[in-house]
Amino acid sequence: MTFDFGAVLAQWPLLLRGALVTIGLTAVSALVGGAVGVACAWARSEGPGWLRWIVGTYVELVRNTPFIVQLFFIFFGLPILGVRLSPTFASILAMVVNLGAYATEIVRAGLMATPRGQIEAAESLALNRWHIYTRVVLPPALRKVWPSLTSQIVIVMLGSAVCGQISTEDLSFAANLIQSRNFRAFEAYLIATAIYLGLAIGLRRVLNWAGPRFLFGRL
Amino acid sequence: MVDFTLWDIVRNLLLAARWTVVLSLIAFVGGGLVGAALLVLRLWGGRRSHAFVAGYVQLFQGTPLLMQLFLAYFGIALFGIQTSPWFAAALALTLYTSAFLTEIWRGCVASIPRGQWEAAVSLALDFLEQLRYVILPQATRIAVPPTVGFLVQVIKGTALASVIGFVELTKAGTMITNATFRPFTVYACVALMYFVLCFPISAWARSLERKLHARR
Numbered sequence: 131m132t133f134d135f136g137a138v139l140a141q142w143p144l145l146l147r148g149a150l151v152t153i154g155l156t157a158v159s160a161l162v163g164g165a166v167g168v169a170c171a172w173a174r175s176e177g178p179g180w181l182r183w184i185v186g187t188y189v190e191l192v193r194n195t196p197f198i199v200q201l202f203f204i205f206f207g208l209p210i211l212g213v214r215l216s217p218t219f220a221s222i223l224a225m226v227v228n229l230g231a232y233a234t235e236i237v238r239a240g241l242m243a244t245p246r247g248q249i250e251a252a253e254s255l256a257l258n259r260w261h262i263y264t265r266v267v268l269p270p271a272l273r274k275v276w277p278s279l280t281s282q283i284v285i286v287m288l289g290s291a292v293c294g295q296i297s298t299e300d301l302s303f304a305a306n307l308i309q310s311r312n313f314r315a316f317e318a319y320l321i322a323t324a325i326y327l328g329l330a331i332g333l334r335r336v337l338n339w340a341g342p343r344f345l346f347g348r349l
Numbered sequence: 350m351v352d353f354t355l356w357d358i359v360r361n362l363l364l365a366a367r368w369t370v371v372l373s374l375i376a377f378v379g380g381g382l383v384g385a386a387l388l389v390l391r392l393w394g395g396r397r398s399h400a401f402v403a404g405y406v407q408l409f410q411g412t413p414l415l416m417q418l419f420l421a422y423f424g425i426a427l428f429g430i431q432t433s434p435w436f437a438a439a440l441a442l443t444l445y446t447s448a449f450l451t452e453i454w455r456g457c458v459a460s461i462p463r464g465q466w467e468a469a470v471s472l473a474l475d476f477l478e479q480l481r482y483v484i485l486p487q488a489t490r491i492a493v494p495p496t497v498g499f500l501v502q503v504i505k506g507t508a509l510a511s512v513i514g515f516v517e518l519t520k521a522g523t524m525i526t527n528a529t530f531r532p533f534t535v536y537a538c539v540a541l542m543y544f545v546l547c548f549p550i551s552a553w554a555r556s557l558e559r560k561l562h563a564r565r
Binding site for chain 2: 195290
């Protein structure tokens with residue numbers, strides 16, 4: 131058993147590009163998926179009955195099917211309906227849809243923990259519904275569920291390794307490309323895995339830092 | 350060209366879904382056993398075994414399951430053993446499951462008040478007796494809902510085994526798509542079957558959780 135990590139590391143520009151694509155996919159889908167989650171959480175707790183039902187169905191459908199099937203359905207299935215998507219866009223769409231559903235449930239848990247009195251206090255200050263939601267209810271709710279939301283974003287980032295299967299040029303795709311060139315499959319995947327681990331740890335740190343700073347203020 | 354009816358598609362997918370179920374059960378039972386062993390090691394052992402289990406959990410929770418599957422698939426071959434997608438998928442999913450279950454269960458044990466351990470010690474029970482008679486009966490009750498909930502993650506995780514060539518529900522979907530050129534219908538059916546498999550378990554986990562909180 132001999133290893134040749136040098137042969138893989140010599141291809142570092144590919145790995146770097148792949149890692150950057152993975153970071154980009156994650157950043158976009160975290161922002162949009164988070165927004166979808168906040169909007170759907172509002173719809174599911176405050177919206178009219180039919181909207182609650184639609185959002186509830188969306189959440190359950192996504193949470194009870196594998197990400198890879200969602201991705202294949204979007205990338206291979208939707209073109210039949212005349213929707214043609216690039217691999218990158220299909221990946222982002224699948225990640226947004228996926229994260230959105232989980233974020234809905236997570237944010238909703240935070241919303242439900244808001245004391246009734248706070249909303250009444252805001253109403254008595256003549257704030258409108260939009261301000262009550264965005265200024266009074268949402269920030270403490272996000273603060274409460276931020277650790278769960280952070281974990282979910284990391285899970286989505288790790289899950290995005292599947293996107294290489296539809297030829298999105300992410301980190302897993304780079305590893306695949308390298309092993310098809312030099313047949314060092316184990317080494318290529320081991321190095322890619324190590325980079326994923328680094329990305330996961332780094333992403334967690336960034337989110338822990340960014341949440342209090344930009345979303346809900348320090349305690 | 351042969352025409353495929355919807356029933357042809359569904360029947361073949363159902364046949365493949367059996368392997369999704371079998372692989373899920375292997376991973377869940379195997380992962381449960383390994384996870385339990387790791388839990389005992391973490392509770393019993395010294396600082397070194399503590400660090401080992403923590404590292405193990407971090408490693409499997411911080412890397413993509415897909416990469417773990419690839420590493421198992423190509424890693425087994427390095428030992429000169431004839432590898433099969435079956436064995437690689439079962440191994441990778443078992444280890445992945447064990448890391449999550451041991452972490453879930455550790456949380457449940459940690460939620461048992463310290464006084465319970467101290468009371469057990471003062472009754473002169475040895476470590477295994479403390480676990481067996483005092484801690485586990487209480488921790489198990491808390492552990493059941495999240496463990497059932499994690500079963501859903503395992504079932505969904507088996508879909509990735511399709512990538513290393515294990516023919517289960519998702520792989521069958523891809524193969525049928527290549528034969529029928531009807532990806533929309535086929536993947537919709539695949540998704541629906543996963544839903545039928547997973548949704549009752551999710552609902553069950555939720556109701557277990559509600560009951561647990563109601564009793565407190």
